[in-house]
Amino acid sequence: MSTSPEKPVLIVFGAGGHGRVAADAALFSGAFARVVAADRNPAAWGTEMLPGVPVLRPDELSALPAPLAVHIAIGNNPVRRQEAARLAAEWPLAQLATIVHPSASVAASARVAPGCLMTAQCVVGPMAELGEGVIVNHGAVVDHDCRIAAWAHIAPGVKLGGAVQVGEAALVGAGSTVLRNLRVGAGATLGAGAVLLQDLPDGAAWAGVPARPLALASA
Ligand SMILES: CC(C)(COP(=O)(O)OP(=O)(O)OC[C@H]1O[C@@H](n2cnc3c(N)ncnc32)[C@H](O)[C@@H]1OP(=O)(O)O)[C@@H](O)C(=O)NCCC(=O)NCCS
Incomplete structure (x- = not known):
């Protein structure tokens, strides 16, 4: 009997307009167990980026169950590259998700x-x-x-x-x-x-x- 791998929880980093586009595509794809958002700006915390996609606080993020996948949803290209390097150091076990x-x-x-x-x-x-x-x-x-x-x-x-x-x-x-x-x-x-x-x-x-x-x- 074959077993399908467990779907990861997806964290979309960046709760702005581009984040909404990424989260929407992720929801439609069905590839993730759950889609949540994160943002550096505390004003975004506790709100919903899209219906069913909450912007989690940092302590809630660290409590998410494995497996985790991350996607950097920042439209500015150099900033997206820089954030990916930072997150790779901070979350070494999370996979970089393609959506x-x-x-x-x-x-x-x-x-x-x-x-x-x-x-x-x-x-x-x-x-x-x-x-x-x-x-x-x-x-x-x-x-x-x-x-x-x-x-x-x-x-x-x-x-x-x-x-x-x-x-x-x-x-x-x-x-x-x-x-x-x-x-x-x-x-x-x-x-x-x-x-x-x-x-x-x-x-x-x-x-x-x-x-x-x-x-x-x-x-
Ligand atoms: C080309 C671009 C980067 C220039 O931005 P900018 O440096 O802020 O330039 P400005 O808006 O100050 O415009 C400078 C001059 O270029 C002209 N200009 C700006 N964008 C232009 C374009 N796409 N085509 C032709 N002329 C353009 C402006 O009319 C202005 O002319 P002026 O000096 O005679 O008034 C920007 O207008 C652009 O097209 N960005 C692409 C945005 C995009 O597609 N993003 C993806 C979103 S998902």
Whole structure:
């Protein structure tokens, strides 16, 4: 007789808007025994982030039963990366949870590292790779062979053509399009609604159609 592994209790760190999106996807996924939230801001403690998802106080968190899973629901990429490192030291036994909304389409051949969030209606194509803590937000398309480095955020409605590379902690803004084979640099920002026609350098902020450095985009 086979025994199915016990579902973990999920702690969503970050009780803001992005936390609500992550918790909603986690509830829909059915992958967790229970979903609770945590936040550094004491004003959030004792309230509900969503119906049925309480924001627990620190002493209540430490009383939760194993197995535990944690998900860092912070939209700011560098802060999300930093909080993951802090929580790994603080909660060494908790696993970093990946959350997949049931309406997300994730290819069987895609490789997804721990801590990712794939929300409603997104698509992750064949042979695509998502590094640790990547967000693929509502309705975004990460097409075949794309490589998204750790802690990057692919915002709602983005379209990444095939084999696009996105560097660590980059933000690809809502509704933007990146043509195939291009690279968005590490720590770079592509503005909402942009169309990227050439590589975006590390740390740069570009916007517009076609995308150009931000000061030029508004000229
Ligand atoms: C590109 C972006 C990062 C710039 O933010 P910012 O540095 O605060 O810039 P500002 O809002 O001060 O705007 C600076 C100038 O760029 C222009 N600009 C800002 N965003 C733009 C965009 N997406 N496309 C074209 N022009 C843009 C502004 O109109 C402004 O022009 P001005 O100097 O002529 O007035 C931001 O506007 C953006 O698009 N962020 C993406 C947000 C997103 O998708 N988040 C995901 C949520 S889930």
